[in-house]
Amino acid sequence: MKAGAMKVVVQSQPFDLGAEVAAISQQRTAIGAIASFVGLARDSNDGSGVTAMTLEHYPGMTEKALVTLVDEACARWTLLDVTVIHRVGRLLPGDPIVLVAVASSHRGEAFAACEFIMDALKTRAPFWKKEETPGGERWVDARVSDAEAAERWDGIE
Amino acid sequence: MTLRVLYFARLRECFGMAEESIEFAGVSVADLIATLQARGGVWAEELAAGRAFRVAVNQDVVALDAAIPNAAEVAIFPPVTGG
Numbered sequence: 201m202k203a204g205a206m207k208v209v210v211q212s213q214p215f216d217l218g219a220e221v222a223a224i225s226q227q228r229t230a231i232g233a234i235a236s237f238v239g240l241a242r243d244s245n246d247g248s249g250v251t252a253m254t255l256e257h258y259p260g261m262t263e264k265a266l267v268t269l270v271d272e273a274c275a276r277w278t279l280l281d282v283t284v285i286h287r288v289g290r291l292l293p294g295d296p297i298v299l300v301a302v303a304s305s306h307r308g309e310a311f312a313a314c315e316f317i318m319d320a321l322k323t324r325a326p327f328w329k330k331e332e333t334p335g336g337e338r339w340v341d342a343r344v345s346d347a348e349a350a351e352r353w354d355g356i357e
Numbered sequence: 358m359t360l361r362v363l364y365f366a367r368l369r370e371c372f373g374m375a376e377e378s379i380e381f382a383g384v385s386v387a388d389l390i391a392t393l394q395a396r397g398g399v400w401a402e403e404l405a406a407g408r409a410f411r412v413a414v415n416q417d418v419v420a421l422d423a424a425i426p427n428a429a430e431v432a433i434f435p436p437v438t439g440g
Binding site for chain 2: 239255256257258260261264265286297298318321322323324325326327328329330339340341342346
């Protein structure tokens with residue numbers, strides 16, 4: 201990946217998937233595949249309604265952790281560009297939370313790296329969600345399934 | 358040595374503070390946790406053995422036996438839940 205072909209941003213404002221993908225592919229005719237993932241705020245979790253959520257993070261460490269994940273992806277696969285955007289602050293159901301877009305020559309590497317970065321982000325980037333529910337506010341607990349999803353990459357080429 | 362200690366998310370709320378400055382005479386992360394546990398109350402409860410929390414030293418997550426360098430920034434927080 202050429203120097204500078206990585207964008208890692210933590211922001212409160214929304215993002216535009218189309219604009220981010222266009223920015224990656226602009227004048228880059230070596231790119232044959234862009235895989236992207238967008239995570240959205242759901243209206244329910246653990247059996248109760250969720251009316252809003254607030255995302256807190258650890259400024260400084262968050263950016264550092266995200267860059268480390270992207271570097272690891274670049275070491276495993278041949279990637280041409282990576283964009284990671286994660287929002288913080290108060291979000292409503294349907295709002296986009298996170299975007300990962302990965303460009304490569306072929307789809308296989310783009311798909312794999314995109315999923316790897318999301319799995320690693322879920323367990324290693326210092327963000328925390330607090331949900332507003334009809335029963336009051338609650339911090340979201342980490343899921344065992346997220347840890348398992350991240351760990352399975354340890355044994356995969 | 359003096360450490361800057363940060364707390365996040367549920368632990369920030371439980372402890373009633375986002376950060377503090379601590380005069381630390383120990384060596385490892387485990388020593389710092391023991392110092393905080395000795396305050397009793399929510400500190401002893403939340404940082405008890407077996408409770409799920411993470412510790413970062415200078416913004417890298419480390420194990421309990423890691424050494425803490427002078428003037429380090431230490432953060433204690435629950436397992437992460439972003440994405």
